[in-house]
Amino acid sequence: MRILDFLLRTRGRQRLDWTDYLSYGYLLLGLFTLFAPVVWLIMSSFKTEAALAQFPPSFLPYAQSTVTVTGFDKPLPLFEVTLEDGRRQTLAQVNRVGIMATMVDPQSPDERLRVNIAQRKPVESVAFAWSNYTDLFQKFTFGTYLWNSVFITVVATLLTLLINSMAAFGLSKYRFSGQRGVLLLILSTLMIPPTIILVPMFLVINEIGLLNSLWGVILPAIATPTGVFLLRQYMLTIPDELLEAARMDHASEWRIYWRIVLPLSAPALAVLAIFSVMWRWNDFLLPLIVLSRNEQFTLQLALNAFQGELNTQWHYLLAMTVITLLPVTIVFAFLQRHITTGIAGAGVK
Amino acid sequence: MSTLELRALRKSFGTTDVIHGVDLHVADGEFVVFVGPSGCGKSTLLRLIAGLDSPTEGDILMDGQSVNAIGAADRGCAMVFQSYALYPHMTVYDNMAFGLQNAGEPADAIDAKVKAAAAQLRLDALLQRRPTQLSGGQRQRVAIGRAIVRHPKIFLFDEPLSNLDAELRVSMRSELRELHRRLQATLIYVTHDQVEAMTLADKIVVLRAGRIEQIGTPEQLYQKPCNPFVAGFIGSPRMNLLPATVMARAPALARLVPPAAALVGVRPEHWHWCADTEGLRLRIQSSEYLGGERLVRGLLDDDSLVELRTTVERAYGMGEVSYIATTPQHLHLFDAHDHRLESPKP
Numbered sequence: 001m002r003i004l005d006f007l008l009r010t011r012g013r014q015r016l017d018w019t020d021y022l023s024y025g026y027l028l029l030g031l032f033t034l035f036a037p038v039v040w041l042i043m044s045s046f047k048t049e050a051a052l053a054q055f056p057p058s059f060l061p062y063a064q065s066t067v068t069v070t071g072f073d074k075p076l077p078l079f080e081v082t083l084e085d086g087r088r089q090t091l092a093q094v095n096r097v098g099i100m101a102t103m104v105d106p107q108s109p110d111e112r113l114r115v116n117i118a119q120r121k122p123v124e125s126v127a128f129a130w131s132n133y134t135d136l137f138q139k140f141t142f143g144t145y146l147w148n149s150v151f152i153t154v155v156a157t158l159l160t161l162l163i164n165s166m167a168a169f170g171l172s173k174y175r176f177s178g179q180r181g182v183l184l185l186i187l188s189t190l191m192i193p194p195t196i197i198l199v200p201m202f203l204v205i206n207e208i209g210l211l212n213s214l215w216g217v218i219l220p221a222i223a224t225p226t227g228v229f230l231l232r233q234y235m236l237t238i239p240d241e242l243l244e245a246a247r248m249d250h251a252s253e254w255r256i257y258w259r260i261v262l263p264l265s266a267p268a269l270a271v272l273a274i275f276s277v278m279w280r281w282n283d284f285l286l287p288l289i290v291l292s293r294n295e296q297f298t299l300q301l302a303l304n305a306f307q308g309e310l311n312t313q314w315h316y317l318l319a320m321t322v323i324t325l326l327p328v329t330i331v332f333a334f335l336q337r338h339i340t341t342g343i344a345g346a347g348v349k
Numbered sequence: 350m351s352t353l354e355l356r357a358l359r360k361s362f363g364t365t366d367v368i369h370g371v372d373l374h375v376a377d378g379e380f381v382v383f384v385g386p387s388g389c390g391k392s393t394l395l396r397l398i399a400g401l402d403s404p405t406e407g408d409i410l411m412d413g414q415s416v417n418a419i420g421a422a423d424r425g426c427a428m429v430f431q432s433y434a435l436y437p438h439m440t441v442y443d444n445m446a447f448g449l450q451n452a453g454e455p456a457d458a459i460d461a462k463v464k465a466a467a468a469q470l471r472l473d474a475l476l477q478r479r480p481t482q483l484s485g486g487q488r489q490r491v492a493i494g495r496a497i498v499r500h501p502k503i504f505l506f507d508e509p510l511s512n513l514d515a516e517l518r519v520s521m522r523s524e525l526r527e528l529h530r531r532l533q534a535t536l537i538y539v540t541h542d543q544v545e546a547m548t549l550a551d552k553i554v555v556l557r558a559g560r561i562e563q564i565g566t567p568e569q570l571y572q573k574p575c576n577p578f579v580a581g582f583i584g585s586p587r588m589n590l591l592p593a594t595v596m597a598r599a600p601a602l603a604r605l606v607p608p609a610a611a612l613v614g615v616r617p618e619h620w621h622w623c624a625d626t627e628g629l630r631l632r633i634q635s636s637e638y639l640g641g642e643r644l645v646r647g648l649l650d651d652d653s654l655v656e657l658r659t660t661v662e663r664a665y666g667m668g669e670v671s672y673i674a675t676t677p678q679h680l681h682l683f684d685a686h687d688h689r690l691e692s693p694k695p
Contacts, residue, residue, distance in 0.1 A: 244401050245434035247421040248505075249448035249495070259447070263438045 045318035046128040063127035079120040132319035145302040157276040159222040168231030216290040234268035351412040351502040358407035369559040382538045384546040385556035400424045427496035428505040435480040442476040448499045466498040506538040576687045588614045601627045614681035620657040620673045628672035636665040
């Protein structure tokens with residue numbers, strides 16, 4: 001109920017203020033422009049191949065109804081036919097030659113009717129083609145792609161959090177000569193576009209024998225300047241007295257990091273985790289150069305592979321795209337509170 | 350429990366000298382208070398003892414062993430911070446258990462010690478709360494609890510009562526005193542409040558600008574301050590420090606002041622009213638009624654300000670003229686080099 005109250009808040013107490021119309025109109029417009037493509041994608045992913053090719057396109061996934069008629073092995077498509085005497089009848093199509101179709105009445109399977117195709121309309125009903133999704137797992141090694149993507153995302157995110165927070169801890173809580181220099185050096189890597197280091201990175205990965213290994217995708221990017229900076233800025237706000245109290249409590253520096261600084265940086269870690277999941281899950285270029293064998297493809301590479309030169313299986317591609325969107329959406333839904341507080345707290349300072 | 354010794358301790362931050370050679374001996378089980386105005390280096394001195402900062406020069410000895418090379422984590426001291434510095438993400442129990450866990454003690458021993466300390470400090474009911482759910486006084490007790498569970502060699506308190514309201518401060522003061530009596534531990538306490546220092550300490554160390562001005566029991570500091578700074582710092586309201594020449598105006602008092610004295614100090618409570626031939630003429634400026642006593646401010650003939658505490662029977666109007674005198678044993682005399690001169694025999 002509280003959510004509803006929140007959503008239906010107005011400025012006007014008794015009746016709607018003009019600003020209410022304006023803001024709700026603006027919000028609805030925004031909602032529509034942002035969500036319409038996603039909703040369209042999801043609806044389309046449930047359409048059969050034939051329905052996707054239909055013009056004009058329909059919003060809901062329709063499929064032609066079929067009926068099993070005795071004497072025929074396969075189910076026959078149903079049509080609504082306008083007969084010569086003006087009667088309308090639902091008939092099944094046996095075959096079609098040119099503009100003439102041979103039809104049969106499901107009630108009396110022995111009788112054949114010849115109908116001009118202009119006289120009939122397919123009987124359609126809303127039908128979700130779940131097979132788009134199930135086929136992915138049965139026909140293709142989609143499970144492998146999914147696993148590869150999940151493995152890379154999870155492991156890389158955990159390592160990113162660990163490595164970046166250790167660097168940030170060192171840069172925020174210890175004083176040593178060259179501290180500013182190190183920070184500037186880390187930040188300056190932000191200025192180098194990733195495409196420039198792509199070839200050298202490929203060569204390095206090749207040299208250390210990580211080509212065609214998932215670790216070759218995970219390891220090169222676990223240290224991120226954004227992450228180090230974000231966490232450092234946040235850790236600067238943790239009072240030094242807490243660390244000193246821990247030191248007086250006989251804690252080693254590692255324990256101070258692990259038991260005090262890391263838990264207290266949770267909001268910033270959540271932000272970085274979301275970023276890292278998005279980066280890794282959506283990453284295309286690095287996996288493309290490192291992974292060349294089909295069984296190591298990530299989802300993004302598989303999506304790319306689905307787009308053939310001559311023929312694209314759109315219904316599978318769309319279903320796969322929907323699955324690809326899910327994890328990031330879920331991560332956002334659960335951690336969004338941290339994102340806003342975290343970005344406001346750590347990013348702007 | 351242990352002894353502490355500081356030998357020619359110096360500390361500078363960059364080119365700024367903060368501690369200029371401090372020598373101090375603290376006996377086992379002693380309650381020592383570092384007191385001084387803000388910026389006098391008392392907190393720095395405490396941090397040096399704790400090991401959170403390292404001295405530029407000099408030695409710190411605990412039980413006769415130098416601990417200069419030992420880090421804060423291994424010195425075996427426990428500290429209560431001004432801001433309490435409780436770990437905000439841990440419960441009261443975990444806050445108190447953290448130090449024991451770091452020392453690698455078994456879980457059941459930790460449990461017993463934490464429970465015992467909690468019982469001592471009346472924290473039993475709060476063990477599962479987080480610091481944000483506690484009042485200032487409760488946080489204070491948790492901070493103390495965190496220190497006592499580990500049975501440290503030396504307790505260090507850095508202005509622990511300054512964040513509490515006046516009433517709580519008074520009750521915590523007696524609790525601390527009681528705690529020290531029970532633990533019999535060596536305790537070093539930093540404060541800028543001379544009342545706290547007087548009420549708590551076995552031994553007070555008065556600091557100014559990184560130097561020790563005087564070390565002594567509260568009685569010694571009050572009765573025989575060794576220089577005008579200590580004389581003015583200890584005692585409330587402050588001691589009246591007057592040029593020795595002022596006394597010349599009252600022959601009865603002038604007799605008591607030797608020619609070497611440059612400064613004469615008399616505490617507000619040690620003045621008494623007298624006949625006009627015997628004392629100093631005082632033009633009364635203000636008179637404050639404090640319930641049990643009256644605080645009178647006035648100017649002497651040379652316009653130096655004098656405060657005195659007196660009884661409440663009579664009100665004093667502004668501009669009224671009266672005469673004041675003091676007894677020889679209450680006269681503090683200092684020479685031109687700020688050294689104390691022994692009071693004359695009556």
